[in-house]
Amino acid sequence: MAKALRWSEFFKCPINPADTKDFFFHFHVEGERVFVRDAEKRTLEIDFDKNHLDYQRRGHQGKNELIAKALGYAKGCRKVLDLSVGMGIDSVFLMQLGFQVTGVERSPVLYALLTEAFKRTEKEYLKSYQLYFADSLQFLQEHKGQFEIDSIYFDPMYPHKKKSALPKQEMVVFRDLVGHDEDASLVLKEALSWPVRRVVVKRPMKAEELLPGVIHSFEGKVVRYDSYVVG
Template sequence: MSLVFASLDGGLRICVRASAPEVHDKAVEWASFLKAPLNPENPEQYFFHFFVEPEGVFVRDQEKRLLEIDFDKNHLDYERKGHRGKNELIAKALGVAKGARRVLDLSVGMGIDSVFLTQLGFTVIGVERSPVLYALLKEAFARTQKDYLKSYELHFADGLQFLKQNKGLLEVDAIYFDPMYPHKKKSALPKQEMVVFRDLVGHDDDASLVLQEALTWPVKRVVVKRPMQAEELLPGVRHSYEGKVVRYDTYVVG
């Protein structure tokens, strides 16, 4: 993955900011995790600012654009009303009619698809390799009042390495992968959050390698989310479930 605004050692130009005494310990923990200074004297020198407040955490960039994950505020439509349950394209692609119930999501991102999958009744294990997004997700899962999200299992890891290290150790029925590409539009995000999101995560340049490794897992299906006009990530798509903007390419493994 190529990180925008990253140093040569992979560190983001980010600082942690917190002023309330009651969140000091949490701020120290996240500063250590992000390898970022806490309340630096020169915050204007950092492109991203990770705020730790009593009411939650969020990120702003130098242009004051906001990135926040809060499943209960639902500002990103986490609580989808009127969904079609097992008839949703993503559910069909993952093989819900074939008994698929446990899903490994290799690129959680803002958690929009992962949370929707839990709404649809799937048990989801999520992997996110952006440290900032992981921190935002971790806090959001810890704060949520939604019971169906309490059992969500979130891992901070590189998807490719996670696959290699956990093959045969996790019982999942299907793998879901939504890689980032330069041309991909995250239309579910408001404009300002989409800009910050892109700047944080960069592009999944190793997407084909991740998919190649996923196809070696003992699962029934591997599903890749793609823009409608994009080429297949790898040959061998068995079924393609097409929506208006995106499609779900399904590789049948076992």
Template sequence: MSVVSGSLKASRLCIISSEAATEKASRWATFLNCPINPPNPEEFFFHLFIENERVYVRDQERRLLEIDFDKNHLDYERKGHRGKNELIAKALGIAKGCHKILDLSVGLAVDSVFLTQLGFQVTGVERSPVLYALLQEAFEKTQKESLRTYQLYYSDSLNFLKEKKGQLDIDSIYFDPMYPHKKKSALPKQEMVVFRDLVGHDEDAAEVLKEALTWPVQRVVVKRPLHAEQLLPGVRHAYEGKVVRYDTYVVG
């Protein structure tokens, strides 16, 4: 997929680059349409640090967001999982021969990476340009063989669904939309604060699901908080865990 620009609003993002990473920083600066090592970095809300071995984001409060599939600080290596008996695997139809998955909202890729552990072949879509940059860097440097074939697209999910319908070999679609979180007594850990600031909420989630249901796939699965309402009517089966559930829409 060709990408012209992934820029944020002016004054939201700048790149802080080490001298050794100038070439990489230049590529991402073109994609993100943002300055490198500006004289006034304190005026920018997000700082994308590009170093030799690391690419990460800090906000004005110095909160850190880094994606590294091998360091596992965001639980990318789930040991002791139940394989095809995991709720997410059942929902996506692993017992029905569904193995090729389209993840419409990759985010931090925690679920995407877990799906590859379960034996699924995953294609992902991410709309946040900064998250896309972090993800691309993480996929390029990972040593995990299961992630070598992962295909990541930078796109808005709704546009992607409209443009790519019938062009990809997909068995099931997975969608984990961001939803407005309730106020809590304590802030989430720092990664989630930065993540929410970068991604915002999926206000078009119902429209995305409606479009996904027109694809020639067997199932569309939506991850929801356990007690949240259905995103759209027509759920065939809900696979419920302790805090989340997977609403399954059977298409084909």
């Protein structure tokens, strides 16, 4: 009940409303389990230990992973700011690769799910993760120079973008919760003004550059990582 009360106050929503039809999303607290279910009975849950979204990637190539190369692992970059945590899939992978990650998530529901998942996890390498509830653009504007960051990572959502790591049911809920990052180019422009060594944007392979100035693109089969070298 204490957990339910906390999130009820955070969302400014009632606990056990008389008519659940008044709400499209329902936030469930059932013991240790926390999840979201929409009016169509589709469920979204974040659990780093159950690993149903392949959080524990086996057989990875360490510093040779494209995302690690893009963020400058070989150049000594270790401290990363993730501007769009989402389901935490990339953030958790970066922690697994040895990066120290600070994350920003603007969706209150995803922030709540992530917060509970980080509290609940038994994976020691995730214990140091720092998560902030904020709009990315506002966070960048208000905290410039206040964090010791080597690289910034940004994975914006667009209408044409596919979150292939998510099962279809969860992808629908995720899209409904997150919407589209219409201000993505503004976020990137602000990120490029930070005193960091690299800013990396994850893009679908055939998508245009978010902003001109890409120094190098690290290309995979489905996505690429556009790297902007700042300093």
